[in-house]
Amino acid sequence: MSDSDLAKFNAAQAALAYIKDGMVVGLGTGSTSAHFVRLLGDKVRQGLRVKGVPTSEATRNLAEQVGVPLLEISQVTSIDVDVDGADEIDPQFRLVKGGGGALLREKIVAAASKRVVVIADASKWVETLGAFPLPVEVTRFGFALTAQRIKEALQATGCEGVEVALRVSGKANEPVITDGGNYIIDAHAKRIPDANVLAAALQQIAGVVEHGIFIGLAHVVILGKAKGAEVKEL
Incomplete structure (x- = not known):
């Protein structure tokens, strides 16, 4: 081990x-x-x-x-x-x-x-959250639009990184589907200056089912x- x-x-x-x-x-x-x-x-x-x-x-x-x-x-x-x-x-x-x-x-x-x-x-x-990519579970319908809104939320809340990516796996790079039947967008924030503010912003986005900030x-x-x-x- x-x-x-x-x-x-x-x-x-x-x-x-x-x-x-x-x-x-x-x-x-x-x-x-x-x-x-x-x-x-x-x-x-x-x-x-x-x-x-x-x-x-x-x-x-x-x-x-x-x-x-x-x-x-x-x-x-x-x-x-x-x-x-x-x-x-x-x-x-x-x-x-x-x-x-x-x-x-x-x-x-x-x-x-x-x-x-x-x-x-x-x-x-x-000391500060953000180095690990933040998972955001989103509906499959309109996921690209939702991903753009997530990117804008990262920008608006002062995160150092603003890149977002659909989580994929396997040789064919197929989207990962959660047990709830949704997609996951990984938000590469790098550093989240205020986790509470970002969490609140993500909750307001249509298409976001849940985010990975637990407060x-x-x-x-x-x-x-x-x-x-x-x-x-x-």
């Missing part, structure tokens, strides 16, 4: 301290969250009783493989704790998420949770290192 992967594992392992018997647990998406889901599966086999709410089909599949019992989002009115990763975290616990393409479901689950525990390797802690949702941040993990709480 590389130092980076070990750091992710250590962050995920530390998050188990926030899981109690009988809880409904939000299950995040991404490589660090995958470690947590596998570790939670180990605890379930040892007798822990929990129900998971997955934030993506990939997480659903993994949870089923490791034996974590699941609930549909329609079956819950609140979630006890959500454990999820992040692509960037600033000192105000504002996040950039969506590198794995699950930002819409991740935000729905986080907003429904009494406590959100963010797990990441220590490199994800930054006021995280309660605990666990930064994994090659040896152990650092826990930060607001």
Whole structure:
């Protein structure tokens, strides 16, 4: 296991301290969250009783493989704790998420949770958001127009970068389609001077389904290192 992967594992392992018997647990998406889901599966086999709410089909599949019992989002009115990763975290616990393409479901689950525990390797802690391209989930209809409005929002809010790009994958460079059936525009802001202002601007754009700036949702941040993990709480 590389130092980076070990750091992710250590962050995920530390998050188990926030899981109690009988809880409904939000299950995040991404490589660090995958470690947590596998570790939670180990605890379930040892007798822990929990129900998971997955934030993506990939997480659903993994949870089923490791034996974590699941609930549909329609079956819950609140979630006890959500454990999820992040692509960037600033000192105000504002996040950039969506590198794995699950930002819409991740935000729905986080907003429904009494406590959100963010797990990441220590490199994800930054003074200012923006170096990681900001994912914006958009409707397929009119996506080019929406992308232009996103670019204008970056300009208007003083971001250092204003380039936007449709996320594609595979040999044919086909657009990535989210679990919700939408496209993702990656906004290369480079540096976001005011995440709150940009978030508000993006919310006003017709065609934007959700953006990857998470504000006021995280309660605990666990930064994994090659040896152990650092826990930060607001």
